[in-house]
Amino acid sequence: MSPRRRVLVIGAGAAGCAAAWSLARSAPAIAVEVWEKAAVPGGVATTQHWNGYWFNDGVQGGAPSYHNTLRLHEACGFRPRPVHMTINFGKGPTWWNNYGQALETALIRRLRPEIKRFGELLKRVNRFPWLYICIPIAKLLRWHGFSTDFVNLMVLPLTALFFGTGNQTPKVSAVIVARVFLDPHMRLFAYDPDLLLSSQPLMFAFDALEQIYTSMLQQSSIERVCYGREACSIEPLSDGVWVTDQRQRREHFDQVILATDAETCLQLLGSRASFMERHGAWTGSLLSRRDCNTYR
Numbered sequence: 001m002s003p004r005r006r007v008l009v010i011g012a013g014a015a016g017c018a019a020a021w022s023l024a025r026s027a028p029a030i031a032v033e034v035w036e037k038a039a040v041p042g043g044v045a046t047t048q049h050w051n052g053y054w055f056n057d058g059v060q061g062g063a064p065s066y067h068n069t070l071r072l073h074e075a076c077g078f079r080p081r082p083v084h085m086t087i088n089f090g091k092g093p094t095w096w097n098n099y100g101q102a103l104e105t106a107l108i109r110r111l112r113p114e115i116k117r118f119g120e121l122l123k124r125v126n127r128f129p130w131l132y133i134c135i136p137i138a139k140l141l142r143w144h145g146f147s148t149d150f151v152n153l154m155v156l157p158l159t160a161l162f163f164g165t166g167n168q169t170p171k172v173s174a175v176i177v178a179r180v181f182l183d184p185h186m187r188l189f190a191y192d193p194d195l196l197l198s199s200q201p202l203m204f205a206f207d208a209l210e211q212i213y214t215s216m217l218q219q220s221s222i223e224r225v226c227y228g229r230e231a232c233s234i235e236p237l238s239d240g241v242w243v244t245d246q247r248q249r250r251e252h253f254d255q256v257i258l259a260t261d262a263e264t265c266l267q268l269l270g271s272r273a274s275f276m277e278r279h280g281a282w283t284g285s286l287l288s289r290r291d292c293n294t295y296r
């Protein structure tokens with residue numbers, strides 16, 4: 001009988017946990033192992049405990065279009081709760097929200113012509129995605145004469161909220177921004193020509209994320225999960241991949257799935273990173289953070 005193929009998943013954030021869970025369930029001939037450098041799974045999706053209560057302090061929930069996430073949480077015994085989401089950005093003259101006409105702010109009234117023009121531009125981007133895929137949203141808006149206030153106070157904070165892209169937000173691809181407004185399969189908020197956001201869409205609040213990811217890694221037939229174990233280098237050879245951790249322990253795997261943040265992926269790949277992997281980050285961290293790159 002031939003030995004089971006060994007696959008290592010590096011990183012136990014949302015991407016690594018989902019990859020390990022589904023691989024272990026769907027391919028029993030593969031022995032799946034996970035290395036996570038932190039003491040708990042979840043990555044940036046963390047849960048804090050205080051006085052008998054818990055709260056998710058970063059990642060909060062998702063939209064009905066998150067079919068896979070919702071199904072995965074339910075498969076692990078957690079049911080995301082439906083909520084109506086209200087948002088507020090800025091204060092005083094820079095304040096705006098999605099409460100609807102009742103609480104329309106001065107900023108929304110002042111920028112309304114640009115909100116309408118933004119909708120037209122999004123439709124064009126959605127119609128010709130291949131033309132715009134490599135164009136960062138901030139650059140596109142600048143080329144089309146949108147004001148700094150509209151870009152910095154409305155579009156970029158909202159995009160950062162959608163994707164958690166921090167200071168890389170201006171580089172998110174215009175096509176991805178258009179999709180989350182207009183594509184029924186990816187939509188987070190519906191676009192509104194008067195208010196930018198339709199008021200209070202249905203969303204889902206996640207259960208305690210640390211528990212969800214812990215049970216995801218416990219439930220499935222994953223061979224081994226190592227916390228506090230950091231992959232420091234990978235060395236692909238003709239017979240598979242050698243991976244070395246922070247204590248210089250070296251192990252052999254047939255395949256490795258990199259599910260870390262993009263910077264660590266690039267460090268581990270070094271000069272072996274392809275052009276797309278090296279330059280993928282500038283189309284938005286959505287591509288680099290949510291994708292798992294497999295290196296054989």
Ligand SMILES: Cc1cc2nc3c(=O)[nH]c(=O)nc-3n(C[C@H](O)[C@H](O)[C@H](O)COP(=O)(O)OP(=O)(O)OC[C@H]3O[C@@H](n4cnc5c(N)ncnc54)[C@H](O)[C@@H]3O)c2cc1C
Nearest residue numbers: 011013014015037043044058059060061164230231260289
């Ligand atoms: C503040 C914030 C709020 C967000 N809110 C939402 C939200 O409400 N809804 C939503 O859907 N999305 C949200 N997002 C986006 C979403 O959380 C992320 O896209 C997703 O959690 C990223 O998961 P990941 O597995 O790709 O990366 P990460 O969570 O970064 O996981 C990578 C893992 O790899 C580990 N690692 C790194 N290097 C190594 C190494 N060398 N060896 C071993 N392990 C390593 C890390 O410790 C980490 O656990 C938010 C993001 C942020 C930052």
